[in-house]
Amino acid sequence: MSAIAFPAPDPKILDKRDQIIAGLAALVPPECLVVSEDERRAFETDALTAYRRLPLAVVLPRSTEETSNVMAYLHKQGVKVVPRGAGTSLSGGAIPQEDAVVIGVSKMSKILDVDYADRIARVQAGVTNLGISDAVAADGFFYAPDPSSQLACTIAGNIGMNSGGAHCLKYGVTTNNVLGVKMVLVDGTIVEIGGDWLDAAGYDFLGLITGSEGQLGVITEATVRLLRQAEGARPVLFGFETPESAAACVSDIIGHGIIPVAIEFMDKIAIEICEAFAHAGYPLDAGALLIVEVEGSDEEMETQLKKIVAIAQKNGVKTVRESQSAMEAARIWKGRKSAFGATGRVADYICMDGTVPTSQLCHVLDETYKIVERYGLRVANVFHAGDGNMHPLIMYNVNDPAEQEKAEKAGEDVLKLCVDVGGCLTGEHGVGIEKRDLMPRQFSAADLAQQMRVRAAFDDQWLLNPAKVFPLEGRAA
Amino acid sequence: MTHQPATESDFCAIVADARAKKTPLAIEGGGTRAGLGRPTQTAETLSTRGLNGVVFYEPAEMVICARAGTPLADIEALLVERKQILPFEPPDHRRLYGSSGAPTIGAVAACNLSGARRISAGAARDSLIGVRFVNGAGEAIKSGGRVMKNVTGLDLVKLSAGAHGTLGVLTEVTFKLLPTPETSATLVIKGLDDARAVEALAQALGSPFEVSGAAHLPPGAGGAEARTLLRIENFEASVAYRIAELRKLVGGDVTLDDSASRALWRDVGECAFFAAPDARAVWRVSTAPSRAPDLVRLVQRNGAVAHFYDWGGGLVWLAVDAAGDAREKDVRAAVATCGGHATLVRAPDEVRARVDVFQPLAAPLMKLTRDVKASFDPDGVLNPGRMYAGV
Numbered sequence: 001m002s003a004i005a006f007p008a009p010d011p012k013i014l015d016k017r018d019q020i021i022a023g024l025a026a027l028v029p030p031e032c033l034v035v036s037e038d039e040r041r042a043f044e045t046d047a048l049t050a051y052r053r054l055p056l057a058v059v060l061p062r063s064t065e066e067t068s069n070v071m072a073y074l075h076k077q078g079v080k081v082v083p084r085g086a087g088t089s090l091s092g093g094a095i096p097q098e099d100a101v102v103i104g105v106s107k108m109s110k111i112l113d114v115d116y117a118d119r120i121a122r123v124q125a126g127v128t129n130l131g132i133s134d135a136v137a138a139d140g141f142f143y144a145p146d147p148s149s150q151l152a153c154t155i156a157g158n159i160g161m162n163s164g165g166a167h168c169l170k171y172g173v174t175t176n177n178v179l180g181v182k183m184v185l186v187d188g189t190i191v192e193i194g195g196d197w198l199d200a201a202g203y204d205f206l207g208l209i210t211g212s213e214g215q216l217g218v219i220t221e222a223t224v225r226l227l228r229q230a231e232g233a234r235p236v237l238f239g240f241e242t243p244e245s246a247a248a249c250v251s252d253i254i255g256h257g258i259i260p261v262a263i264e265f266m267d268k269i270a271i272e273i274c275e276a277f278a279h280a281g282y283p284l285d286a287g288a289l290l291i292v293e294v295e296g297s298d299e300e301m302e303t304q305l306k307k308i309v310a311i312a313q314k315n316g317v318k319t320v321r322e323s324q325s326a327m328e329a330a331r332i333w334k335g336r337k338s339a340f341g342a343t344g345r346v347a348d349y350i351c352m353d354g355t356v357p358t359s360q361l362c363h364v365l366d367e368t369y370k371i372v373e374r375y376g377l378r379v380a381n382v383f384h385a386g387d388g389n390m391h392p393l394i395m396y397n398v399n400d401p402a403e404q405e406k407a408e409k410a411g412e413d414v415l416k417l418c419v420d421v422g423g424c425l426t427g428e429h430g431v432g433i434e435k436r437d438l439m440p441r442q443f444s445a446a447d448l449a450q451q452m453r454v455r456a457a458f459d460d461q462w463l464l465n466p467a468k469v470f471p472l473e474g475r476a477a
Numbered sequence: 478m479t480h481q482p483a484t485e486s487d488f489c490a491i492v493a494d495a496r497a498k499k500t501p502l503a504i505e506g507g508g509t510r511a512g513l514g515r516p517t518q519t520a521e522t523l524s525t526r527g528l529n530g531v532v533f534y535e536p537a538e539m540v541i542c543a544r545a546g547t548p549l550a551d552i553e554a555l556l557v558e559r560k561q562i563l564p565f566e567p568p569d570h571r572r573l574y575g576s577s578g579a580p581t582i583g584a585v586a587a588c589n590l591s592g593a594r595r596i597s598a599g600a601a602r603d604s605l606i607g608v609r610f611v612n613g614a615g616e617a618i619k620s621g622g623r624v625m626k627n628v629t630g631l632d633l634v635k636l637s638a639g640a641h642g643t644l645g646v647l648t649e650v651t652f653k654l655l656p657t658p659e660t661s662a663t664l665v666i667k668g669l670d671d672a673r674a675v676e677a678l679a680q681a682l683g684s685p686f687e688v689s690g691a692a693h694l695p696p697g698a699g700g701a702e703a704r705t706l707l708r709i710e711n712f713e714a715s716v717a718y719r720i721a722e723l724r725k726l727v728g729g730d731v732t733l734d735d736s737a738s739r740a741l742w743r744d745v746g747e748c749a750f751f752a753a754p755d756a757r758a759v760w761r762v763s764t765a766p767s768r769a770p771d772l773v774r775l776v777q778r779n780g781a782v783a784h785f786y787d788w789g790g791g792l793v794w795l796a797v798d799a800a801g802d803a804r805e806k807d808v809r810a811a812v813a814t815c816g817g818h819a820t821l822v823r824a825p826d827e828v829r830a831r832v833d834v835f836q837p838l839a840a841p842l843m844k845l846t847r848d849v850k851a852s853f854d855p856d857g858v859l860n861p862g863r864m865y866a867g868v
Binding site for chain 2: 118120140185200203204205206211229257258296355389422424425451458
């Protein structure tokens with residue numbers, strides 16, 4: 001039933017599974033090696049749960065050196081490696097294959113150093129995204145990228161996928177907030193790139209590795225920037241009659257030279273689903289809502305909000321609700337941040353992640369409804385409107401193969417549209433297996449060949465996360 | 478001989494031809510930074526100056542796309558009309574090099590040139606969201622696009638930024654923009670020594686007031702008295718409020734208004750304190766701010782150094798005697814102790830031919846550098862040796 005193909009497992013590797021496991025057992029203690037079928041099940045998929053493959057084995061190293069030993073061994077044996085953070089990828093970036101060993105970073109989860117004078121944290125790569133912010137919050141600092149999965153997802157995964165979040169309109173995504181990494185190359189070589197200073201030496205390998213989806217190495221340590229929290233932050237809810245007027249308001253705010261910290265968009269279905277789950281007080285009579293967050297002193301927030309409210313009124317806003325307390329602010333965000341989870345309670349869904357020029361938001365939203373309706377399905381739209389990063393959640397029944405195929409087709413059509421209006425296939429979730437076969441829509445054969453040659457400079461045998469990102473056909477040797 | 482084609486397809490043809498003839502090309506924009514990098518041994522030059530003009534500018538989307546040879550001044554003049562800026566404050570280095578000509582937008586990307594606002598708004602590479610380039614096989618390649626969030630495929634945009642034309646000749650660059658701040662002001666603290674100054678900068682940068690410029694000018698850098706600078710850019714009321722709050726936090730003697738502040742930060746970004754004519758060599762060092770004063774002290778132990786700090790202390794500019802190795806041994810040793818990397822940004826050609834201009838890389842990174850270079854430019858046609866010998 002699966003529409004997305006996996007490469008056939010290499011029988012030579014499957015045949016020597018026992019030998020490979022014995023080799024790994026000589027390198028790591030039993031608690032770091034997952035062998036039994038039951039326990040391997042926990043690693044067979046990620047958040048793209050429609051696809052699953054049981055890995056050959058799973059190794060959970062405790063240090064960079066241990067990772068290096070394991071990688072060197074697997075390289076000698078010609079075994080494929082699928083790096084894994086917390087397994088929250090929505091694009092199937094961490095889904096293994098039968099002839100691959102998963103290397104997970106979950107046992108490397110210490111914060112090694114926090115330095116407020118230089119405003120950096122050095123962490124092991126299995127630390128969770130929120131774990132960093134939690135560790136420094138009492139001192140008034142935070143780590144800026146904030147993907148919805150931040151409670152679970154790891155820095156290793158964030159770097160692998162160049163994760164974004166709701167607040168990147170102002171603070172940027174992962175690539176703008178990482179200063180250094182320690183990484184193990186496919187043959188076990190340990191490299192250190194950058195450090196606790198701005199702009200690493202030489203070619204921007206840090207920029208290349210960020211978002212490389214585990215194809216260039218396994219990240220074991222990272223140095224990230226810490227930022228000081230704003231004096232205050234205030235999210236405001238704006239309810240609009242139609243998605244179009246909400247989208248127009250987004251363009252208008254940015255066109256006026258105002259950059260809020262976040263502009264989040266939810267359409268009617270998303271509002272209903274999230275309200276039922278989080279009781280955030282979202283206006284159920286609205287056709288769409290925006291959450292606009294501003295930061296600063298009370299007076300600064302007042303000034304900015306006054307301007308934003310005036311723009312919203314010009315765009316026909318029906319409801320304006322300013323949060324009056326920290327608790328209310330948290331509730332407003334809780335609704336938004338639980339959108340994916342809340343939708344998952346109502347139906348199975350696939351979450352698209354295309355980005356479009358903000359001037360195209362209205363048009364793409366409109367077309368998205370038409371596309372999904374054509375396939376007889378429902379869609380909830382909840383996304384980062386300020387940067388044009390759309391997240392249509394196409395709902396379907398995972399136990400109905402025909403419906404799954406329809407959902408995937410609808411998603412494909414939406415992504416093609418995003419590319420055709422000048423956008424891209426994925427803004428923050430990554431290509432993974434999910435969008436792999438759409439890459440030729442966005443890139444020419446020469447573009448892809450260049451990317452693949454760069455990939456091969458790190459991994460000439462294509463052993464690292466090999467089924468991802470690039471279409472299986474037409475790969476460089 | 479200088480080629481100055483006007484279309485991307487002509488660039489492709491010239492590069493393919495150069496590859497076939499095995500005649501490497503020097504890549505040039507406005508030529509204002511010809512003195513940056515190792516001298517290349519090339520008989521022919523490929524200039525981007527014929528590739529001129531804005532491809533599109535969408536103020537409502539805060540994005541601009543221009544051909545690589547477009548003068549930076551043209552871009553900035555266009556942005557001023559719509560009250561927008563390139564976020565990273567690209568510096569003009571004509572004063573530093575005593576060069577003439579017009580700096581191009583392509584060179585800003587190729588050299589990853591960022592000014593004082595690097596600390597708050599990111600580097601050039603952070604604002605660069607799309608590129609088109611011609612690789613060493615003469616193929617036109619694109620990466621990135623025109624949207625702010627894009628993780629589709631490997632990020633060759635970042636790799637192009639700061640590659641100094643050794644991976645591809647940029648033909649088109651797309652940057653995201655920011656609204657021009659309504660106004661700015663700079664708080665000046667006088668008389669601090671380096672260590673106390675960097676502490677004050679760190680305290681200010683660790684405050685919630687969004688400092689967008691943090692520099693320290695010791696005595697001799699543009700004045701007789703040491704000056705520690707903190708810039709705020711925002712709406713007028715916010716600037717006044719935040720400067721007052723900073724003053725409570727770290728002290729401060731005078732506040733420069735918008736126009737005085739702009740003039741001073743231009744000097745900082747353009748390294749005006751070491752402006753030509755000046756026979757000294759200039760190093761640019763990136764390090765952790767808290768270790769920067771130590772780094773300067775280590776270099777000073779073996780001879781005179783003029784210096785100042787930008788980026789909260791994390792960017793150190795050093796002016797030294799250009800004789801011999803331009804103090805390379807001292808600078809590299811200090812960087813080895815304190816961490817970071819150093820670039821010899823100005824020195825006579827014969828010095829730059831002799832010493833490592835860019836920070837030497839650890840063996841595995843150097844291997845990756847060579848392999849990645851080969852993946853773009855298999856026969857070493859594009860700016861060979863500009864960054865590293867054989868790359």
